[in-house]
Amino acid sequence: MNLSKSSTNRIFTCLVLALLLSFSGISKAAAEGAPIGARFILTDHQGQIRTDRDFLDSYVLLAFGYTFCPDICPTALSTMGTALDAVGEGSEKIIPVFISVDPERDTTARLREFVPNFHPRMIGLTGQAAMIARTAKGYRAIYNKVPDPGGDPEFYTIDHTASIFLMAPGGKFLVKFAHAMDPEKMAERIRDFLK
Numbered sequence: 001m002n003l004s005k006s007s008t009n010r011i012f013t014c015l016v017l018a019l020l021l022s023f024s025g026i027s028k029a030a031a032e033g034a035p036i037g038a039r040f041i042l043t044d045h046q047g048q049i050r051t052d053r054d055f056l057d058s059y060v061l062l063a064f065g066y067t068f069c070p071d072i073c074p075t076a077l078s079t080m081g082t083a084l085d086a087v088g089e090g091s092e093k094i095i096p097v098f099i100s101v102d103p104e105r106d107t108t109a110r111l112r113e114f115v116p117n118f119h120p121r122m123i124g125l126t127g128q129a130a131m132i133a134r135t136a137k138g139y140r141a142i143y144n145k146v147p148d149p150g151g152d153p154e155f156y157t158i159d160h161t162a163s164i165f166l167m168a169p170g171g172k173f174l175v176k177f178a179h180a181m182d183p184e185k186m187a188e189r190i191r192d193f194l195k
Contacts, residue, residue: 036165036173038138040131042099045111045124052171059094059174059193060167064141064160066102067114072162072179073098074118079183080164081119086187090194093169096122101136101143101160103129139165166190 044050061080065073080096096119100106103126111124143160162179
């Protein structure tokens with residue numbers, strides 16, 4: 001078959017466009033379908049190194065926040081603890097986890113005082129700022145340091161995602177619960193996943 005130069009150019013252009021659309025579609029699908037969750041190495045409130053691998057045999061009920069949070073975190077963690085107790089049979093398969101987004105102030109000692117107030121089995125995690133940022137990104141959780149209006153560097157707050165994540169054994173994302181969800185409704189949803 002003998003094609004003119006203009007026909008060859010048109011075919012080549014169409015092929016390039018088709019490939020570009022194909023790759024952009026793959027990238028978009030990969031971005032939209034990227035799994036929620038992250039690999040991490042953090043330190044728990046007892047000073048032990050923990051990785052995501054430590055939780056692969058359990059369900060994980062997970063929240064991001066910080067111990068100096070005035071209202072959102074105490075509410076979220078109370079909801080987690082109450083829901084976990086309301087699950088009943090099978091609740092021992094679920095580990096409640098709180099990941100601090102404030103490693104400057106949330107030391108292991110601070111977390112050790114804080115997390116037992118919400119559930120005796122809750123695990124508080126902190127670590128290097130870069131690892132926390134990477135972990136939050138994997139969960140599509142955002143946070144942002146807000147300076148104190150009076151200029152005191154010690155009294156900043158942190159705006160952060162207030163959702164609670166439920167992960168299945170193996171690290172598979174199951175559901176994201178909205179902030180201030182009724183604990184009994186949360187427990188009901190969790191029981192459905194445990195069946």
